Amino acid sequence: MAMYSRLPGSVALITLQNPPVNALSAAVRQGIVDTVQRALKDPKVTSVVICGQNGKFCGGADIREFAGPMLGPPLVPMIHAIEAVDKPVAAAIEGVALGGGLELALGCHYRIAHSKALLGLPEVTLGLLPGAGGSQRLPRLIGLTAALDLITTGRHISAAEALKLGILDQVTDNNVVDQAVEFVRRVAGQPLDSRRLSTLPCPCPPDVDSLLDKAMVKGMEKERDLLTTLFNSGQARALQYAFFSQRVVGKWSLPSGASWDNSAARTISKAAVIGLGTMGRGIVVALALTGISVVAVETQEKQLAEASQAVPAMLQREAGRRSLATPPGVISFSSNLQDVSEVELVIEAVFEDMSLKLQVFRHLTSVCRPGTLLCSNTSGLDIDQLAAVTQSPGLVVGMHFFAPAHVMKLLEVVYGPRSSPEAVATAMQLGKRMGKVSVAVGNCPGFVGNRMLKPYLEQANFLLEEGATPQQVDEALEEFGFPMGVFRMSDLSGLDVGWRIRKEAGLTGPGVESTRTRQGRRYSPLPDQVCEAGRLGQKTGRGWYQYDGPGGRVARSDPWVHIFLEAYRAEHGLVARSIAPEEILERCLYALINEGFNILQDAMAAGPEDIDAIYVFGYGWPRHHGGPMFHAGQVGLGRILERLQHHHHNHPDVPHLKPSTLLRRLVAVGSPPVQTWREFINKERVHSQL
């Protein structure tokens, strides 16, 4: 909707009304068309101001409408009509003018913004381009180079930058509508031709003159054609899905019925971090950047001394990189666990060893004051077991950060069967304050992200046994869009991490027979043998690849690995075959996706969006593929099921390839779209189908 009012004097005020960001839905577009007509016809009106309600000008086209046919008045002629009005029209920009919102403002003759407003053309992040004249008007206003920068990066810019670039006519710290009204009154009666951006020539560097001989009309036609192509592309749908899934996960819910809207969060101002290894240091910085005071505890003197040098430097660097709204919190270092007695929340980040973590939790519960939230940064250990040794198990949750913790966007908030809604709400809100995408997940080995990683890694190892090289596997995955293939990634994170976990699970180590079947299923001893050869990845300069030296970054193919693989195959009587990239992708990705269905079935994630957000923000899943569950829908659930059946038939000793019941059920009901799975799962659960 758009509301029309006549202000004292001769100014018509049009207010966009579509909470929360006044997106240009069909109703809003209709409202604008009607109110602009009204202003045009009213002889008493000499000028017009367009603003948005509730402190937001406009967040752009209504992305929710992209899924269906476009109804209502189209945006392009609507903006052209505003530009053609013969009374001055000003956009009063507060909050945001993004995408179609900025394009609407560019159709106005003047633009006045509040100093805190953000402007931009972020369409590229949704797989689109500015399709309502933005690609044509912006270069005509600020030149080709600056416009290209904004259009291709999609970045949001401040009002100050927009003023400097020439997008805005005025910036104010006061009420922006009042300023805009005053502005249009002042300019009423002045000629408007030079303010109609679509009619202006495009200022551009001399060398591209010849490229830009096309007229405006041609440009607009091109914009429309390209937009139509983009609209119908899978990538645009995936990027728009990723936009919404990032927001859906904030609206968390637990199987108990507790959810974001019925659970109160505590606001944390003082926290502690136990353990100052790589993860602990990053967590201290992430907390301090949010303005929280942190007690950073490390019992090993050498590690403490190193951390007290490194952490302030990291904080300073990061604070400099972001322009912080609040000053960073104070960090105090200590070797004494007693010093955490006054904090409201503790995050334990010691070595990934259950007996050590239990020891820390026993200690914490005795030194912290009652009511302190106790969190663990474990990447997969049982939260409930930790909760069991504390006086208040309800106040224990997992906060699984990803390295480096002050940079990576993902946070898995792990609730155990006894975690209170307040504890979950507080951890989720704290994650949000740290700028993270926080996802609530259930307590199961590996939680969501690492649980799905296991079958993916497993398939990659099996592929090596069957004839692939690490490079071939990595190349197929990188071609799909991962920044790093599985072997390069393993070398980066350190091969000993998984080795230790497998030893703890009794899968390898002294006394375990070196067979290719362990604990009743196919097992590849390849990664254990690589570790036994002292090759732990980048940190030792050797792993699945070779590097220039310990800590080297550039992976090069290593003849040692090829000889090792050949010897291994010969020892086990395996005949290497040539494996196509398609098979590599199917085996790795479909095994991972299948585990995602198992996770949904077990209610360890509330919906497919949660899994997809985890993979996009924590595991490098290419955003333009939406996430593993979205991708499954794009490929077709029937196809995924059929390929899993095929691979499981060939490898019956690999349980991860056995299609999940949920996948079968979804295919049986006609493969409904991913957005409806959450509801379907809940219904199936009620009827005990899962």
Ligand SMILES: CCCCCCC[C@H](O)CC(=O)SCCNC(=O)CCNC(=O)[C@H](O)C(C)(C)COP(=O)([O-])OP(=O)([O-])OC[C@H]1O[C@@H](n2cnc3c(N)ncnc32)[C@H](O)[C@@H]1OP(=O)([O-])[O-]
């Ligand atoms: C031939 C056809 C012609 C077509 C022409 C194309 C025109 C144009 O070029 C294309 C576009 O404009 S593309 C668009 C270009 N624009 C963009 O890409 C801007 C995208 N938006 C943002 O970047 C952020 O939301 C803001 C910075 C606006 C606010 O951030 P914040 O304060 O942290 O808040 P938050 O939590 O982020 O969002 C709050 C709620 O608002 C919702 N919502 C938001 N925008 C929406 C939209 N456009 N729509 C619908 N909904 C939108 C959001 O889902 C959430 O809903 P929930 O139900 O409460 O969960």
